[in-house]
Amino acid sequence: MIRWxxxxxxxxxxxxxxxxxxxxxxxxSRDLDxxxxxNIIVAxxxxxxxxxxxxxxxxxxxxxxxxxxxxVWRWAGTFRQTDKNIGGPWYQIAPRLKNLCxxxxxxxxxxxxxxxxxxxxxxxxxxxxxxxxxxxxxHARLLADLLxxxxxxxxxxxxxxxxxxxxxxxxxxxxxxxxxxxNHDSQPLLAFARS
Numbered sequence: 001m002i003r004w005x006x007x008x009x010x011x012x013x014x015x016x017x018x019x020x021x022x023x024x025x026x027x028x029s030r031d032l033d034x035x036x037x038x039n040i041i042v043a044x045x046x047x048x049x050x051x052x053x054x055x056x057x058x059x060x061x062x063x064x065x066x067x068x069x070x071x072v073w074r075w076a077g078t079f080r081q082t083d084k085n086i087g088g089p090w091y092q093i094a095p096r097l098k099n100l101c102x103x104x105x106x107x108x109x110x111x112x113x114x115x116x117x118x119x120x121x122x123x124x125x126x127x128x129x130x131x132x133x134x135x136x137x138x139h140a141r142l143l144a145d146l147l148x149x150x151x152x153x154x155x156x157x158x159x160x161x162x163x164x165x166x167x168x169x170x171x172x173x174x175x176x177x178x179x180x181x182x183n184h185d186s187q188p189l190l191a192f193a194r195s
Contacts, residue, residue: 011084017133020074033165035072040138043067047142053150055143056101058094065132065139073134080133087130096129108151115152119144120190124181137164137174144193157193 026032046067054060066077079093088096100122107118123144130136141164145156162170177189 039071040068093131115154119148
């Protein structure tokens with residue numbers, strides 16, 4: 001039995017989702033974070049090799065999540081089937097993602113805002129949708145970085161320079177910035193992303 005410990009703002013894992021854990025030796029949340037990070041490194045290597053630009057679609061979102069977590073979770077790359085403490089009803093995930101992708105393409109085409117603001121707004125909305133059972137923040141940050149580097153030709157964000165899965169000052173600042181964005185103030189999230 002895993003001893004789940006959640007950082008502030010983390011989404012709890014349901015029992016059914018927990019049964020999808022692949023490694024059988026994991027005992028703590030820290031062990032889980034370590035295995036997930038190893039898997040994410042493999043996904044980043046794939047991204048660096050392929051340098052995808054057609055990233056604003058449901059198929060790519062799922063494929064990236066699968067590559068980030070497929071050695072840890074059987075449900076990697078599959079949308080959540082339950083409601084969470086964030087994200088709205090699970091059955092609205094696909095239409096909300098479609099709207100996000102269409103909106104983002106429109107922002108880019110019409111140059112509505114500077115590139116960093118477009119990427120921050122995209123990241124925030126993706127976190128709000130919360131399409132997967134776990135890993136949504138890491139997935140949204142990686143997608144925002146891909147949007148910047150591969151589509152908008154800008155350097156990726158530094159995301160506060162800390163490990164955001166660990167409780168600490170960087171995570172507190174990140175969560176506070178997300179909450180400000182929830183209230184239509186994206187400036188703290190923009191500042192955090194480039195800090």
